[in-house]
Each structure stands twice: as structure tokens, then as C-alpha cells.
Amino acid sequence: MLQTDSLKFSYPKGHTFSFPNISCKAEETLLILGNSGTGKTTFLNLIALLLRPSSGELRINNTETANLSEKQITEFRAQNIGIVFQKPYFVNALNVSENLLLANYLGNKALNKSKAAELAKDLGFEYLLSKKVQELSGGEQQRVCIARALMNTPKVILADEPTSALDDENCEKVADLLEKQSKLIGAALIIVTHDHRLKSRFTNQITL
Amino acid sequence: MLLKIVWKNIWAKKLNSFLCILLMMFGISIISLLINIGNQLQDKFSKNISGIDMVVGAKGSPLQLILSGVYQIDAPTGNIPMSELQSLQTNPLVKQVLPLSMGDNYQGFRIVGTTYPYLKHFEADYAEGVGFKNNMEVVVGATVARKLNLKLNESFASSHGFEKEGEAHGDKKYKVVGILKSNNSVIDNLILCNLNSIWEIHKHEEEHASETPEEHAEHANEATESGHDITCALIKFRSPMGLMTIPRLINQNTKMQAALPAIEINRLFELMGIGIDAFKALAIAIMLISGISVFVTLYNALKERKYEMALMLSMGGKRTKLFFMLMFEGLFLSLSGYILGILLSRLGLWVASRMLDQNFNFDLQQSMLQKEEIYLLIAALLVGIFAAIIPSLGIYRINISKTLAND
Numbered sequence: 001m002l003q004t005d006s007l008k009f010s011y012p013k014g015h016t017f018s019f020p021n022i023s024c025k026a027e028e029t030l031l032i033l034g035n036s037g038t039g040k041t042t043f044l045n046l047i048a049l050l051l052r053p054s055s056g057e058l059r060i061n062n063t064e065t066a067n068l069s070e071k072q073i074t075e076f077r078a079q080n081i082g083i084v085f086q087k088p089y090f091v092n093a094l095n096v097s098e099n100l101l102l103a104n105y106l107g108n109k110a111l112n113k114s115k116a117a118e119l120a121k122d123l124g125f126e127y128l129l130s131k132k133v134q135e136l137s138g139g140e141q142q143r144v145c146i147a148r149a150l151m152n153t154p155k156v157i158l159a160d161e162p163t164s165a166l167d168d169e170n171c172e173k174v175a176d177l178l179e180k181q182s183k184l185i186g187a188a189l190i191i192v193t194h195d196h197r198l199k200s201r202f203t204n205q206i207t208l
Numbered sequence: 209m210l211l212k213i214v215w216k217n218i219w220a221k222k223l224n225s226f227l228c229i230l231l232m233m234f235g236i237s238i239i240s241l242l243i244n245i246g247n248q249l250q251d252k253f254s255k256n257i258s259g260i261d262m263v264v265g266a267k268g269s270p271l272q273l274i275l276s277g278v279y280q281i282d283a284p285t286g287n288i289p290m291s292e293l294q295s296l297q298t299n300p301l302v303k304q305v306l307p308l309s310m311g312d313n314y315q316g317f318r319i320v321g322t323t324y325p326y327l328k329h330f331e332a333d334y335a336e337g338v339g340f341k342n343n344m345e346v347v348v349g350a351t352v353a354r355k356l357n358l359k360l361n362e363s364f365a366s367s368h369g370f371e372k373e374g375e376a377h378g379d380k381k382y383k384v385v386g387i388l389k390s391n392n393s394v395i396d397n398l399i400l401c402n403l404n405s406i407w408e409i410h411k412h413e414e415e416h417a418s419e420t421p422e423e424h425a426e427h428a429n430e431a432t433e434s435g436h437d438i439t440c441a442l443i444k445f446r447s448p449m450g451l452m453t454i455p456r457l458i459n460q461n462t463k464m465q466a467a468l469p470a471i472e473i474n475r476l477f478e479l480m481g482i483g484i485d486a487f488k489a490l491a492i493a494i495m496l497i498s499g500i501s502v503f504v505t506l507y508n509a510l511k512e513r514k515y516e517m518a519l520m521l522s523m524g525g526k527r528t529k530l531f532f533m534l535m536f537e538g539l540f541l542s543l544s545g546y547i548l549g550i551l552l553s554r555l556g557l558w559v560a561s562r563m564l565d566q567n568f569n570f571d572l573q574q575s576m577l578q579k580e581e582i583y584l585l586i587a588a589l590l591v592g593i594f595a596a597i598i599p600s601l602g603i604y605r606i607n608i609s610k611t612l613a614n615d
Contacts, residue, residue, distance in 0.1 A: 041613045050522060050609040071526075078524025085612055089519040093216035105209040106524040148523075 001026045001188040002047070002156050007056035009042055016054075019043050022206055024188040026155070029179060032192045033199065034208030041086075043208065044160050044192045049077045061155045078107035082149030082187070084159040084178075088141035090133040096120075096144055097129040103151035112151070119147040123177055139170040143177065150181055157182050159191045163198060171197050210529065214536045217509070224505045225541060228498055232545025233552060235495030236588060240553035242487050243580045245560065248572050250477070253279070256394045257469045259329060261451055264288070264296070264458055265440030270467035271476060277308060277440040278469055280318055280394050283370065284310055288464050290403075290436040296443065296458075301450035304329075306442040309406045312366040317352045319366050319382070319399045321406035326442075330393045336360055337386035343408055346382045346401045350390035358384050366409070380409050392573075407436060495591055498545060502538050502595035510534065510599045517603060518611035531603045538596025539589065546588040550581065 003023040010016040017039040024030040034040045045051040047058065049065060058065045061080050068076055090099050100116040120126040123143045128136060136144065142162060149157055159178060163171040175198060182189035191198065199205065218225045256278055263277040266286030275282035290307065297305050306329060309321035320326075324339065327347070337360050340347050348358050358364075363381040382401065390396050443466075445451055455466040510517070517530055554574060561572040 045609040045613065048522070048609075050612075074521075074524055074526060077522070083522060085519075087515075087612075089515050089612065091213065091516045091520065092513075093220040094213065098212070098216075101209070102213075102520070103523055106520055108524065111209070 003059045005057040007053045010054045026186045027183050029189040029202050031202045031205040038208040040192045049073050080155045082154035082157045084145050084149045084162050086161040088145045103148050107152045123147050153185050157187050157189045163195050228502045228541040229545045231498030233549040235491045236549025237552035238491035241556045260442045261445045262443040264464045264466050267465045271472045273467045274469050274472040284439045287437040303446040304444040307438045309438045314366050316372045321403040330395045333389045335387045335389045343405045345385045346399050347386035349396040349398045351396040353387045499591035499595040506599035510602045518608045521608050531600045534600035535596045538592045542588045542592030
């Protein structure tokens with residue numbers, strides 16, 4: 001589902017990162033580990049197509065992304081990649097359900113309310129759908145973010161430190177949910193983390 | 209969905225949005241009110257003036273003569289003998305002389321003695337009845353009939369002066385023979401009769417003068433050898449030559465004065481114009497402040513919502529779309545301010561109309577959107593656009609990965 005080949009990225013100030021080649025098949029989970037400053041987030045941003053590499057290749061869902069235009073990239077990302085950011089970002093003026101549907105809207109898809117309700121039920125927050133996002137606890141927010149990443153049934157799910165702010169119990173839950181949901185929709189799951197609690201759980205690992 | 213987000217964002221900052229809309233509303237409503245009142249006054253003033261080239265009456269303030277003679281709103285300057293008009297009536301440069309005699313009222317509405325051409329001049333049309341033929345027969349204007357609920361063949365006694373409380377001429381009663389259709393001119397507010405009726409009432413009074421010495425004194429100078437006084441006369445000229453020569457002749461050689469409505473009204477509007485301009489400047493300042501407040505609101509919003517914007521961009525939102533989303537927020541605020549402002553100005557117009565009506569028997573029409581108000585709409589939208597464009601352009605500067613990775 002996803003392969004990289006000698007990806008490199010240079011920051012304007014001159015710092016250059018070279019990343020190892022990775023590949024991740026559908027329904028598989030890959031853990032990207034590394035200490036701070038090793039370019040974990042940069043790597044994730046490259047895979048998420050939020051940054052363009054200075055050299056190297058990145059294939060997602062059999063598409064060579066280097067050849068896509070800026071506009072195509074935006075569309076491609078909306079269609080194929082679900083991102084769970086480290087911090088639970090939301091559009092604060094919208095409620096939980098609307099934040100989920102926003103993914104459909106921005107991805108140019110029909111608003112799928114039943115899908116939102118279904119995911120909310122699977123992730124255990126159906127009673128929160130009409131609440132304001134600011135009123136949710138950290139664990140609840142993280143689950144909503146996961147649901148949002150799944151709204152467009154992506155081919156690749158990227159999670160950036162999804163558990164760093166959570167206690168053991170919630171960490172376990174979130175990891176379960178990510179794994180279960182990505183298997184369910186047949187997506188590749190890539191988790192960038194330095195959380196040792198996850199290391200023991202997923203065996204397919206790469207360290208930067 | 210886009211509009212929903214716009215609406216939710218506005219709703220999420222209720223107080224800020226309220227302030228923006230409030231400022232815009234006041235700016236717009238003040239300007240719109242000024243435009244409406246100004247237009248209607250000018251319209252009314254110029255409609256009543258049309259065709260009247262000169263007014264002659266007793267010496268005094270020319271503006272007062274015009275206001276009392278043409279618009280029936282100020283007190284008359286005094287009386288002049290009917291005989292003085294003779295030379296004017298025979299002057300070849302003069303097309304028409306419309307004598308007016310005032311001095312009485314009924315329930316605050318002026319009773320004006322005149323001749324038929326006065327009605328014709330205003331293109332009066334009868335809703336009911338006929339014109340006055342005999343003494344003590346009156347034709348009432350539409351507003352008068354409506355307000356006082358006067359019917360055909362009804363009789364009433366007039367009172368002296370221009371106040372409702374004036375002393376009643378109880379022994380002689382007027383009879384309504386005609387009611388006019390409303391035509392938005394000064395005669396809507398008048399009760400019209402022939403000159404003789406006025407003369408008769410006041411002559412009659414003089415016989416009882418001993419009973420009221422003050423009245424006697426007042427009427428003493430009204431009476432001349434012929435006994436026929438009028439208050440003023442409206443003159444139409446046959447050619448502009450008359451305008452050049454006759455006013456000076458009258459002012460130099462007679463006891464009367466001649467005033468030119470066009471000049472006096474221009475003077476009046478110039479005086480009013482200063483006040484109106486000051487108000488307009490104030491209103492424009494308020495509108496600009498509203499624009500600044502929209503700007504600050506959106507600018508802060510963009511700073512606060514930088515993460516939201518980056519998030520939406522990362523989820524496939526196009527920058528153009530988000531740009532328009534912010535623009536819509538600005539436009540929504542200024543547009544709703546505009547709409548509320550226009551509504552408020554109509555409400556203000558209604559209140560002003562009621563006040564004017566009570567005090568001057570002068571009402572304002574609720575009008576459709578004026579041409580100037582369309583310009584005002586464009587101005588309001590421009591304020592909204594300019595206030596929103598700088599914050600909105602910020603969308604294009606957002607670096608998604610940097611913003612979202614920033615912890």
C-alpha cells in the first residue's frame with residue numbers, strides 16, 4: 001500500500017534528513033520509532049504529503065506522488081490518507097458530529113451521517129455527537145480524531161504520537177481502536193511514536 | 209457546509225459579531241435616514257415650488273414669506289391690500305397671479321382663501337364633491353379630511369390664528385362641498401375657500417370689535433379703504449424677463465416685498481446641508497469603525513484559528529475555499545449590518561414622520577430602496593471586503609506542516 005525509496009528532506013536552514021526505506025501493506029501496522037530530533041514528525045509529514053521531499057520516491061496506493069501537482073496532492077491526501085495528529089485539532093465552532101462530517105465535505109464526498117454515527121458507536125462516543133469539542137476530555141478528543149481520520153475510508157492511516165497524552169488505560173484503548181479500525185477498512189496503519197507502551201504491542205518496527 | 213461553518217464561527221463569537229453588526233447598522237441607518245428625509249424634503253419642497261416664480265407679500269423676511277406662502281409652514285409676514293396686485297395682474301410679463309388669504313384654522317389645519325387657479329396649479333383632483341362656488345363653502349385636502357374625518361356637507365366653525373386653541377368664529381360656519389384626492393403637495397393639508405369667505409368672517413368680526421379690543425387692533429390694519437386684504441400672492445411669469453425686472457421694481461417702488469422661491473429654498477437647503485453633512489461624516493466614521501472592528505475580529509480569528517485552518521487544509525480543504533469562508537464572514541457581518549440598518553432607518557422614518565405629522569401636519573413616505581441606498585449597499589460591502597481581505601489572505605501564508613507540528 002505504501003513504499004518509500006530513499007526519501008530525503010532538507011530544511012531551508014540546511015539540515016538534511018535521509019530516511020530509511022519503508023513499506024507497509026494493507027491491514028499491516030508499522031511503528032516508526034525514534035528520539036526527538038531524529039525527524040520523526042518530518043518523516044510523517046512527508047508520508048502525509050504535507051511536505052514535499054527534496055529527493056526520493058513515495059508510492060501510495062500504487063500512485064507515484066512525486067508527479068502530482070499541488071492541487072492533485074490535496075485531493076489525493078483527502079481521498080487516501082487519514083491523519084491523526086499529535087494534538088487533537090478541531091474546528092471549535094462545530095460540534096463533534098459536524099467535525100466528523102467536515103472530513104467528508106473537505107474531501108469532496110457526500111456527507112455520510114450514518115458513517116459518523118457508526119464510527120462514534122464503534123469508538124464509544126455516540127453520546128458525544130452533539131457536544132462541543134471543547135467539552136470533551138483528552139481521551140474522548142483523541143477518539144473523535146481517530147473517527148475523523150476514518151471518515152473517508154482512507155488507504156493509509158497515519159498517527160502522530162496518538163497516545164503520548166493518554167494514561168495507560170486510554171493508551172491501550174486507542175491502540176486497539178486504531179488497529180481494529182484500520183484492519184476493518186483494509187488500510188495500512190503507520191504510527192510515529194516514542195511511546196514504549198506501544199513498542200511491545202506492535203512488532204513491525206523501524207527506528208530512525 | 210461552508211456557509212454553516214461561516215455561521216457557526218460568527219455565532220461562536222456572538223459579542224464580537226454583535227458589535228460589528230451594531231456599528232454597521234448605526235452607520236447605515238443614520239446615512240439612510242438622512243438620505244430619505246433629505247430626498248423627501250427636497251422632493252416636497254421642489255414639487256410645491258414648481259411653477260411659482262415669485263411670491264409677493266408684506267415686507268419682512270423673504271424666507272418667511274416663501275415658507276408661509278408656498279409651503280404653509282411659517283407664520284405670514286402680514287397683509288397687503290388686494291389693490292396693490294392690480295398693476296401686477298395687468299403686467300404683460302406676468303402670466304398668473306394667485307392671491308392667498310390666510311389667518312384662520314380649523315383644528316390646526318389652515319384655511320386659505322384663494323381663487324380657482326390655485327387648485328388648478330397643484331393639479332388638484334376631487335375625490336368627492338365639487339369646488340367652492342359660494343361664500344363659506346370649502347374644499348378640504350386629503351390629509352385634512354382623513355385626519356379630521358370630515359365628510360361632505362359637514363359644517364364647522366373656524367378659529368382665529370394658526371393654533372387649534374385660537375378664538376372661534378362661532379357664528380359663521382363653513383360647509384364642506386368638496387374633498388380632494390391626495391397628491392403629495394401642500395394642498396393636502398389645507399382647507400380652501402374663496403377670498404370672500406375670509407373677508408366676510410373678519411368683516412363680521414369687526415362689527416363686534418368693541419367686545420374684543422385686541423382682536424380689533426389686529427384686524428385694524430387688515431382693513432383698508434376697499435376692505436380687501438390678502439396675505440400674499442404667488443406669481444407666475446410669462447418669460448424669464450419678468451424674473452429679471454419685476455422683483456426689483458416691487459421691492460423698490462411698493463410697500464410689498466417680492467421673494468423668489470428658488471433662491472430662498474436654495475438658501476434654506478444650504479443651511480440644512482451643513483447639518484446634514486456633519487451627520488453624514490459622523491455616520492461614515494461609524495461605518496469605518498465597524499469596518500475596523502470586522503478587521504480586528506477576523507484578524508484575531510485567523511490567529512486563533514490558524515490550527516483550524518491548517519487542519520482543514522490538511523484534510524483536503526482548498527485555500528481558495530477557506531479564503532472565501534473568511535471573506536463570507538466579513539461580508540455576512542457587513543451585509544446583515546446593512547439590512548438591519550435599512551430596517552432601522554425605516555423605523556426612524558416612521559417615528560420622524562409621526563413627529564412631523566403631529567407638529568407640522570407633514571408626513572414622510574415609507575419609500576422603497578433609494579438609489580443612494582444601493583450605493584450605500586456597495587459601500588457597506590466594500591467595507592466588509594476590505595476589512596476581510598487582509599486576514600483572509602493570511603490563509604495563503606499558512607504552512608500546514610509547521611503549524612500543525614508546532615507544539
